[in-house]
Amino acid sequence: MNYEAVIGLEVHIQIKTKSKMFTRVATGYGQDPNTLTDPVVLALPGVLPVMNKAALDAIIRAGLMLGCDIAPVCKWDRKNYFYPDSPKNYQISQYDQPICLGGSVEIELPGPARNVQGEHKRIPLTRIHLEEDVGKLNHTASDSLVDYNRAGTPLMEVVSDPAMHTADEAFAYLTALRTAMVYAGISDCDMEKGQLRCDANISVRPVGETKLGTKVELKNLNSISFVRDGIAHEIKRQLAVIAAGGNIRQETRDYDGQTGTSQSLRSKEMAHDYRYFPDPDLMPVKVDEAWKARLRAECPELPFDKQRRFYEAYQIPYTITSVLVPDRALSDFFEEAVALAGVEKAQAVGNWIVNDLLRELGTAKIGLEASRVRPAHVAELVRLIDSGALLMNAAKEAFVEMFATGEMPAAVVERKGLKAETNAAELEQWCRDAIAGNPKSVADFKAGKESALNAFKGPVMKAAKGKANPKLVDETLRRLLASG
Amino acid sequence: MSEALHYQSIAELSAALQARRISAVELMQAVIARTQAVEDRVHAFNSYDVGDALAQASASDERRARGEARGPLDGIPIGLKDVIAVTGQPLTASSRMLKNFVSPYDATVTRRLREAGAICWGRLNMDEFAMGSSTENSAFGPTANPYALDCVPGGSSGGSAAAVAAGETIVSLGSDTGGSIRQPASFCNVVGLKPTYGLVSRYGLIAFASSLDQIGPFGRSVEDTAMVLGAIAGHDPLDSTSWRAEVPDYRAALQARRGPWRIGIPREYFGEGLDPEVAASVQAAVRFYESQGCTVKDVSLPHTEYGIGVYYIIATAECSSNLARFDGIRYGHRSKEAKDAVEIYSKSRAEGFGAEVKRRIILGTYVLSSGYYDAYYLRAQKVRTLIRQDFLNAYRDVDVMLTPTAPTPAFRRGAKADPLAMYLCDIYTIGVNLAGLPAVSVPCGFSADGRPIGMQLIGQPFGEAELLAMAHTYERAHTWSQRRPTL
Numbered sequence: 001m002n003y004e005a006v007i008g009l010e011v012h013i014q015i016k017t018k019s020k021m022f023t024r025v026a027t028g029y030g031q032d033p034n035t036l037t038d039p040v041v042l043a044l045p046g047v048l049p050v051m052n053k054a055a056l057d058a059i060i061r062a063g064l065m066l067g068c069d070i071a072p073v074c075k076w077d078r079k080n081y082f083y084p085d086s087p088k089n090y091q092i093s094q095y096d097q098p099i100c101l102g103g104s105v106e107i108e109l110p111g112p113a114r115n116v117q118g119e120h121k122r123i124p125l126t127r128i129h130l131e132e133d134v135g136k137l138n139h140t141a142s143d144s145l146v147d148y149n150r151a152g153t154p155l156m157e158v159v160s161d162p163a164m165h166t167a168d169e170a171f172a173y174l175t176a177l178r179t180a181m182v183y184a185g186i187s188d189c190d191m192e193k194g195q196l197r198c199d200a201n202i203s204v205r206p207v208g209e210t211k212l213g214t215k216v217e218l219k220n221l222n223s224i225s226f227v228r229d230g231i232a233h234e235i236k237r238q239l240a241v242i243a244a245g246g247n248i249r250q251e252t253r254d255y256d257g258q259t260g261t262s263q264s265l266r267s268k269e270m271a272h273d274y275r276y277f278p279d280p281d282l283m284p285v286k287v288d289e290a291w292k293a294r295l296r297a298e299c300p301e302l303p304f305d306k307q308r309r310f311y312e313a314y315q316i317p318y319t320i321t322s323v324l325v326p327d328r329a330l331s332d333f334f335e336e337a338v339a340l341a342g343v344e345k346a347q348a349v350g351n352w353i354v355n356d357l358l359r360e361l362g363t364a365k366i367g368l369e370a371s372r373v374r375p376a377h378v379a380e381l382v383r384l385i386d387s388g389a390l391l392m393n394a395a396k397e398a399f400v401e402m403f404a405t406g407e408m409p410a411a412v413v414e415r416k417g418l419k420a421e422t423n424a425a426e427l428e429q430w431c432r433d434a435i436a437g438n439p440k441s442v443a444d445f446k447a448g449k450e451s452a453l454n455a456f457k458g459p460v461m462k463a464a465k466g467k468a469n470p471k472l473v474d475e476t477l478r479r480l481l482a483s484g
Numbered sequence: 485m486s487e488a489l490h491y492q493s494i495a496e497l498s499a500a501l502q503a504r505r506i507s508a509v510e511l512m513q514a515v516i517a518r519t520q521a522v523e524d525r526v527h528a529f530n531s532y533d534v535g536d537a538l539a540q541a542s543a544s545d546e547r548r549a550r551g552e553a554r555g556p557l558d559g560i561p562i563g564l565k566d567v568i569a570v571t572g573q574p575l576t577a578s579s580r581m582l583k584n585f586v587s588p589y590d591a592t593v594t595r596r597l598r599e600a601g602a603i604c605w606g607r608l609n610m611d612e613f614a615m616g617s618s619t620e621n622s623a624f625g626p627t628a629n630p631y632a633l634d635c636v637p638g639g640s641s642g643g644s645a646a647a648v649a650a651g652e653t654i655v656s657l658g659s660d661t662g663g664s665i666r667q668p669a670s671f672c673n674v675v676g677l678k679p680t681y682g683l684v685s686r687y688g689l690i691a692f693a694s695s696l697d698q699i700g701p702f703g704r705s706v707e708d709t710a711m712v713l714g715a716i717a718g719h720d721p722l723d724s725t726s727w728r729a730e731v732p733d734y735r736a737a738l739q740a741r742r743g744p745w746r747i748g749i750p751r752e753y754f755g756e757g758l759d760p761e762v763a764a765s766v767q768a769a770v771r772f773y774e775s776q777g778c779t780v781k782d783v784s785l786p787h788t789e790y791g792i793g794v795y796y797i798i799a800t801a802e803c804s805s806n807l808a809r810f811d812g813i814r815y816g817h818r819s820k821e822a823k824d825a826v827e828i829y830s831k832s833r834a835e836g837f838g839a840e841v842k843r844r845i846i847l848g849t850y851v852l853s854s855g856y857y858d859a860y861y862l863r864a865q866k867v868r869t870l871i872r873q874d875f876l877n878a879y880r881d882v883d884v885m886l887t888p889t890a891p892t893p894a895f896r897r898g899a900k901a902d903p904l905a906m907y908l909c910d911i912y913t914i915g916v917n918l919a920g921l922p923a924v925s926v927p928c929g930f931s932a933d934g935r936p937i938g939m940q941l942i943g944q945p946f947g948e949a950e951l952l953a954m955a956h957t958y959e960r961a962h963t964w965s966q967r968r969p970t971l
Contacts, residue, residue, distance in 0.1 A: 039588065042814055043809040044587075044588070044815070045577070045582065045585065045587075045690040045809070045810075046567075046575070046591060046687070046688045046691070047589075047688070048686060048691075048723050049724070050722060050723075078805050080804075080805050080808060082808065082811065087809065087814065088809045089808035089809055090805050146813070273853055273854045275804075275805070275849065275853060275854070277801060277852055277857070277861060280695035280802055281691075281694050281724060282725075283724050
């Protein structure tokens with residue numbers, strides 16, 4: 001019998017706000033333990049939560065970007081459970097009325113080759129809701145210590161439908177979701193800092209069966225590749241259990257990305273009863289149309305919409321869009337440069353950014369925001385090449401120079417003497433010499449062998465010490481051969 | 485002849501302070517002396533900090549000397565129930581759990597009282613975590629009723645009521661979740677007001693049942709009560725449930741010409757279990773208002789009988805969650821027996837909480853459990869809406885309602901060992917909390933053996949000024965409020 005896997009992901013994303021979800025103390029990462037706390041974070045007797053509106057704005061923007069229905073009211077519930085990282089021993093969350101319902105994430109599956117675009121599809125979402133993060137436990141040999149710096153950080157939980165079937169789909173989903181959230185400035189989604197965390201619900205069933213199999217929840221998938229590896233491992237494990245005639249037990253398993261193994265954390269019988277009920281300390285907040293309209297106006301174009309537009313508007317290949325599009329700043333840089341250089345130069349601009357700029361940034365270990373090469377530099381460089389004033393090798397040299405100094409390309413070319421030779425009389429003489437020196441190729445060309453023209457170009461370039469404008473050389477040779 | 489300083493009104497004391505006839509330090513010393521003289525019999529306080537109180541009084545005197553007095557409350561001692569946070573002072577909720585807890589922050593009401601120049605004085609005894617109606621559920625021993633020392637002062641704000649009655653403070657704050665201000669006020673012959681839900685910030689009040697809790701004032705007169713209410717009321721950005729309402733001048737409202745009122749008498753509040761002496765006193769008050777030109781109308785609040793049931797579902801559900809933070813991890817009692825995290829929870833809570841608190845946590849945990857939520861909590865919320873609607877319907881025909889505050893006068897300590905019998909003490913006060921309405925208990929008589937009796941005036945949302953004016957009308961024509969306990 002053939003089996004298929006069914007995968008749903010629960011992704012927790014920290015929302016980038018200045019202050020915490022329900023109090024004014026700052027959010028942050030890497031500070032000394034328990035310095036980002038106040039009476040509310042520590043759940044001292046008598047304190048009350050007050051909602052951070054910026055966090056609600058952010059999740060509504062996320063929902064609008066992903067096509068969710070936005071609930072007319074933001075309602076808060078308490079999720080009750082005891083754990084030392086949870087100062088109140090309940091988490092303020094959203095239970096039966098999540099702020100975002102439905103929607104979907106467009107994903108791009110791996111193509112047949114690295115430079116070929118793969119299939120696109122939409123993974124439907126169940127819901128997105130807002131809650132607060134918990135603190136962190138650090139276990140030592142003799143003790144457990146708790147740090148509440150992270151406690152109370154705004155967190156959104158994005159729950160997909162059980163609609164994925166392969167580890168690759170899950171990987172693509174997470175990548176697309178992360179790109180969209182980073183695009184909108186909702187989160188930096190740095191998994192190493194715990195800003196994006198993923199749990200996977202995985203089951204298998206015979207192909208053709210519509211009922212879901214018994215699910216296993218996989219936890220601690222703390223990098224995007226661990227998500228892919230962990231899911232692949234879990235699918236394999238479940239299929240092996242079934243092949244051996246066993247049954248899948250409903251349980252939560254912990255995946256260890258280092259060893260590529262998983263072990264059971266708890267079974268269904270030990271599942272929590274969270275005793276959800278509406279938080280009486282927080283009034284429901286009305287989200288009206290005007291509010292939504294204002295936030296909609298702040299939503300950026302989605303990455304894959306941009307990819308489609310780039311194909312349409314600029315006729316550039318996947319090798320370029322696949323690099324530009326996932327990085328909002330880089331694609332903005334590209335569009336600024338194209339606006340200056342002209343749409344017909346889009347591919348050249350794209351090549352310079354994807355090949356040369358990224359290489360130099362990588363070597364210098366700096367980000368785009370620190371680059372001295374700005375869109376105007378790239379545009380001017382492309383125009384110089386196009387005009388024949390700058391040859392490719394010289395342009396590459398000029399690029400490295402302007403990356404280091406921030407000088408405009410024309411100035412670099414001038415200072416370094418990189419300008420292409422365009423003295424017409426001199427060029428014509430070199431061409432005449434080349435034709436005179438190679439009668440066989442003259443005959444070949446006149447017989448219609450177009451490639452014979454190349455035989456003259458070598459000697460001309462040599463005479464010009466590589467600085468001749470190839471376009472001009474081409475034209476001159478053709479003119480002389482036609483007239484002779 | 486005017487009374488001893490510790491029994492004078494805010495208006496008298498304020499005038500004396502302003503005229504430099506007394507200093508705030510002298511006033512505070514008088515209150516301290518009185519407290520030290522009677523506290524062994526009353527036990528209204530869990531603790532008091534003489535040095536801190538005198539320092540505050542001294543600061544008040546210095547302000548006044550500089551011409552910077554902050555108004556009529558400047559230099560007036562006000563006692564705070566031990567469930568309201570005061571920076572640097574214990575905050576115990578009368579529980580072993582918080583026996584050694586010192587608050588690092590001020591509640592909003594505390595901050596506002598400081599801004600008005602009042603002296604935050606002492607930590608007043610109460611039922612543990614405000615759960616009870618007699619102040620017997622205190623981990624630090626019961627408070628006695630100043631008018632009948634073998635009787636309870638009511639609860640849960642028993643210390644707040646008793647301290648005002650005994651002259652151990654001029655005024656005080658309590659909190660009221662199901663009657664915890666009004667019932668002790670009626671037992672102790674003082675005025676106690678439970679504000680409209682949302683009028684006074686709950687920030688810094690240890691939560692019992694968040695959707696029902698309100699902080700409110702106690703005073704020996706309606707005017708004192710009104711002045712404290714004016715100082716603590718008003719919107720607070722730190723409490724999402726606090727209402728953006730204009731705060732009227734409650735004291736001025738007492739002088740304004742108001743009434744005559746249309747008074748509703750809810751028949752469900754005069755049924756079985758009402759003590760005949762209480763009934764007689766309340767009826768006499770009704771006749772007084774009639775004599776003043778008020779119209780009296782029989783009204784019905786048909787869902788009253790479900791009040792206790794609904795209350796003990798909603799309040800316990802909320803408390804089971806609110807009290808989860810008392811876990812021995814970050815602060816509060818931690819069991820010395822605990823060997824791991826689970827034992828820190830179970831043993832610390834077993835040792836730290838008293839029986840009534842445990843009973844309510846267990847009840848609340850049960851009603852929120854999966855499979856029971858709809859039958860209990862959700863149903864209770866629906867009935868709560870009906871109870872509120874009962875009141876709003878009645879207010880189409882009447883301006884206020886008049887009822888007994890409690891079915892009986894103060895009872896003897898230990899008389900109500902059965903929790904259910906204790907719960908019935910709040911039968912006339914609980915509906916007001918469920919409906920979120922304001923209500924005030926006003927002294928309206930004494931039993932033959934000298935125990936105080938109070939009546940309850942129930943107002944419309946944010947109708948405190950009207951309620952206080954109506955209470956004041958009664959108070960001016962009667963002398964109950966002037967009768968002092970023999971201590």
